[in-house]
Structure formats: structure tokens, C-alpha cells
Amino acid sequence: MNGPSLATGQRSLGDPSITYPLWPPLTRGCPKTSTASLAYPVEVDYDYARVSASLFEQEPGPDLARWSPLLPPLHAPTLGEGGTPLIPLEGVYVKDESRNPTWSHKDRLNRITVSAALGAGAPGVVVASSGNHGASAAAYAARAGLPAIVLASADAPPAVHSFVRAYGAKVLAVPVEARWPLMREIVDRLGYHPVSNLTVTHTGHPFGPEGYKTIAYELFLQLGGVPAAVFAPTGYAELLYGVWKGFTELRRLGLAGTTPRMFSCEAIAGGPIARAVDTGAPAAIVPLQHTEAYSIGCSVGGHRGVRAVRDSGGEALLVTDDEMRAAQRTLAAQGLWQEVSGAAGLAAYRKLGRDFDGPVVCIATSSGFKGMGVGMESVEVLTNPTVDDVL
Structure with missing residues (x-):
């Protein structure tokens, strides 16, 4: 501490x-x-x-308590979140958030939000999540001794449902349009603390992005300075905003003279941050098409991501599933297996095709184990294998 x-x-x-x-x-x-x-x-x-x-x-390392002066009060015990590696790749650096306890960046947020639930004296937590957020909230609630209700998307990967249930959470698979109204009812009638969004455009938990600030702190120490640009897979943009806020704090404290340009990297199937930035709106709601990048497939945007892009001089970028899958294959060939959404940062950087005057960081958010269809592939069994089969 x-x-x-x-x-x-x-x-x-x-x-x-x-x-x-x-x-x-x-x-x-x-x-x-x-x-x-x-x-x-x-x-x-x-x-x-x-x-x-x-x-x-x-030195940057696990347990967000090392940054406690610049975080809300930490009432929830750690699972060893943070301190993730920074790996050079293709002329950029990859911040591999799949090394967190539940294999995604959401662990940084949920150490903070479950702490808020404890600090508020709530009898439990509730979250609406398609995967990573639900699993992480369930894990941190279990560690803190709180019950958790997870309202999951009906079409989330079966492995993710099993992952969430493993922590003892009550998992309800409901239609997407029913998740937020049901969560509001759980909050109002049962007093559970919401660790995801309740509002018409996204606000999320007010304490949540504070956990993501620690990525900026770690990057500052790992790089020995401030990167020129950060590319972040973006759904509701809490990650994007948190990292941006962390760098603005470093400048405010006199430790850094610059801040990076922040690039939101959304699935083209949705893209509410891009719509808001393009139209000058504070936030936007857009139609959502099907995408394999389910973790960042969002129709509802929020003001945080718009602020991070505009204030940093960055851009809101859109990438296709094919572009994310290509980046996913590149990462895997270097030993980094990410779900499709987790490769959005590298995909957007490649698509932009721009040189920067300084280091570039692509945040990789979540393990490939979270992907759609993982574990469903059939495997051919060789009855009389020889070296010819290998050749």
C-alpha cells in the first residue's frame, strides 16, 4: 500500500x-x-x-493497491490484477491485458467497482454483460464475499456462461433489450450495487475507469515516458477514457510533459463513438449488426469516449471482423492469443497506416478462450499415424 x-x-x-x-x-x-x-x-x-x-x-506490478492514493478507497481484496506485460511487435507495443486474473482488462475495473459496492454497504452486485465484465465482476464479488447476479446475453459463448457460473454467480440469460430494465429493477427492489450501465446513453459506474488509469501509469514506467498514440478496443469506452485520464494526471502532476493521442477502435457493425465524433454529438446510439467481436459490439455510446478522442487529438476508427481476425492471427503467431475484440487495437493501427513520432501502444484486452465457437471445433483422429501424416 x-x-x-x-x-x-x-x-x-x-x-x-x-x-x-x-x-x-x-x-x-x-x-x-x-x-x-x-x-x-x-x-x-x-x-x-x-x-x-x-x-x-x-516498479509496475500486480495489485492496484500500489496506486491507492490515486484510486477510490479499495475495500475489496485483490486477485493480483494489473502489472501486465508490454510486448514489442511489428513496430508497436502490445499491452497484453489477457494476463489479468480472469483473462481480461475488466479486472482492473471490477477491483474498483466491487470495492464501491462494499463501501456503499450493498448486499450484492449486479452486472449486465456479454462475457468479460460478467466473469470479472463475479470473481471479485466472490473474493469479497458478495453474491453476484449476471445478466448475460442469450447468444454469449457457452464457455463464457460456464466461466461466470464457476464463481458462484447467479447467471440469467436474457434478451439484450431486457437486460438494462431488469438490472434497474434488481437495483431498485433488492438494493444490489450496479457495476455496469443503467442509463440511456452510457455512463457506467463512476468509479470504474479509475481502475483503467493504472494502465497509463504502467505504460509510463514501462516505456520510460509517454507513448505517442494508444489504440484501444472500444465498446462503451471506459477503457479508452480511463487510460486517457491516467496520462492527463501524469501531466498534471508534472511527471510528463505530453499526453498521447487516443484512438477508439470499434467494430464497424456498430460504432457509436465514431458516430458521435463525426457528427459533433456528445454521445450517440446507432443500429448494431452482427459481429464476432461481441465484446465491443455496442449500439449505445457514451460521452467518456468522445471526450477522450476529442481532447487528445485522436480519432475514432472502425474495423471489420476480417481486419480483426487478421490482427488476431498475427498476434497468435507471436504467442499472444486474443479474442477477436482484443485484436481491434492492432487492426485499427494497421488500417490507419500512419507513422507516429514516438512509441505506439495497442491494448490487447482479452484471451482467445473467450471467443465465439471456441472449443466447438471437431478434431480428426488419425487411426494409424505415421511421419507421412506430419509431412
């Missing part, structure tokens, strides 16, 4: 002059700026003047 949390309150992204106490977490967005058609998130603010520069003299 590096000392107590220096979190002081919550601040509106719709109007930064509007602030709220740190507790309770505002899981339905900013009450004063949100409307029936647009919800603005809030974020956590800190007493930055009290942050010691020595916090960034440590």
Missing part, C-alpha cells in the same frame, strides 16, 4: 463546475446535466497537491 485514497468527490463531465460528495457513487450519471435522451457521467476527483511523486518511482 502507498497510503490512503486521496479521492475527494465526484465531478460531472457534463459541467465540470458541478461536484458531488464521493459517496454514494452516482451510478445513474450526473443528475443535474443528464436528460431523458442523454446521460452525462461523473468521475472521481482527487487532492492532487498531496500526491507524492515517489508514487511513480516503483
Whole structure:
């Protein structure tokens, strides 16, 4: 531990002059700026003047508690999240988040959100998730001794359903359009703490992106400075925004003179962040077509991702399933097996085809074990194998 949390309150992204106490977490967005058609998130603010520069003299490693002054209070025990490797590949660096305890970046978020549930005295947690988020929330809830309800997509991979149930969570497979209304009812009637979105456009959990900030802290130490660009697989854009916020904090603390350009990397089947950036809207909702990249297949966007792209001078990029599968094969050929969504960052970087004046990081978010159809392939059995079969 590096000392107590220096979190002081919550601040509106719709109007930064509007602030709220740190507790309770505002899981339905900013009450004063949100409307029936647009919800603005809030974020956590800190007493930055009290942050010691020595916090960034440590080696990056597991357990987010090493960054506790710049995180909300950590009430939930660790599973060893964070400290993931940075691997050079094709002239870029790959930040391999599949090395987290439940094999995805979501573990950084859920160490924080389950801590919030404990801090709020909730009797349990509830999450609507197609896979990674549900598994991670179930694992951290189990570690913290809280029951968990996971509202899963009916067409999520069977292996993912088994993964979530392994942690003792109550898993309900429901139609996508029923997940959010049911989650609101569970929150209102049972008092469970929501660790995913409740609002018309995405706000998610106000504390969640704080866990993703730690990726920026690790990159700063692993690279010995700030990258020129970061490409992040993007669904609701909590990852994108969290990494961006982490780098802005490093600059605010006087440790870095620059910040990277942030590139959202969405499946072309949806792309609400790209739509909002292109049209100048604060957030967007778009039709969603089928995509193998189910972890980032989103019709509903939020303001966080739009802010990260615009404020950093980045771009909102769209990639096809074929482009993500090609990047997935490239990663696997180098020993990094990612689900299709996890390869979106590298796919978008390749598609953009641009040189940068400094290091480029592609975040790879989740293990290939989470992919659609994994484990369903039939295997030919050779009855009288010889070396000729090998040749």
C-alpha cells in the first residue's frame, strides 16, 4: 500500500463546475446535466497537491493497491490484477491485458467497482454483460464475499456462461433489450450495487475507469515516458477514457510533459463513438449488426469516449471482423492469443497506416478462450499415424 485514497468527490463531465460528495457513487450519471435522451457521467476527483511523486518511482506490478492514493478507497481484496506485460511487435507495443486474473482488462475495473459496492454497504452486485465484465465482476464479488447476479446475453459463448457460473454467480440469460430494465429493477427492489450501465446513453459506474488509469501509469514506467498514440478496443469506452485520464494526471502532476493521442477502435457493425465524433454529438446510439467481436459490439455510446478522442487529438476508427481476425492471427503467431475484440487495437493501427513520432501502444484486452465457437471445433483422429501424416 502507498497510503490512503486521496479521492475527494465526484465531478460531472457534463459541467465540470458541478461536484458531488464521493459517496454514494452516482451510478445513474450526473443528475443535474443528464436528460431523458442523454446521460452525462461523473468521475472521481482527487487532492492532487498531496500526491507524492515517489508514487511513480516503483516498479509496475500486480495489485492496484500500489496506486491507492490515486484510486477510490479499495475495500475489496485483490486477485493480483494489473502489472501486465508490454510486448514489442511489428513496430508497436502490445499491452497484453489477457494476463489479468480472469483473462481480461475488466479486472482492473471490477477491483474498483466491487470495492464501491462494499463501501456503499450493498448486499450484492449486479452486472449486465456479454462475457468479460460478467466473469470479472463475479470473481471479485466472490473474493469479497458478495453474491453476484449476471445478466448475460442469450447468444454469449457457452464457455463464457460456464466461466461466470464457476464463481458462484447467479447467471440469467436474457434478451439484450431486457437486460438494462431488469438490472434497474434488481437495483431498485433488492438494493444490489450496479457495476455496469443503467442509463440511456452510457455512463457506467463512476468509479470504474479509475481502475483503467493504472494502465497509463504502467505504460509510463514501462516505456520510460509517454507513448505517442494508444489504440484501444472500444465498446462503451471506459477503457479508452480511463487510460486517457491516467496520462492527463501524469501531466498534471508534472511527471510528463505530453499526453498521447487516443484512438477508439470499434467494430464497424456498430460504432457509436465514431458516430458521435463525426457528427459533433456528445454521445450517440446507432443500429448494431452482427459481429464476432461481441465484446465491443455496442449500439449505445457514451460521452467518456468522445471526450477522450476529442481532447487528445485522436480519432475514432472502425474495423471489420476480417481486419480483426487478421490482427488476431498475427498476434497468435507471436504467442499472444486474443479474442477477436482484443485484436481491434492492432487492426485499427494497421488500417490507419500512419507513422507516429514516438512509441505506439495497442491494448490487447482479452484471451482467445473467450471467443465465439471456441472449443466447438471437431478434431480428426488419425487411426494409424505415421511421419507421412506430419509431412
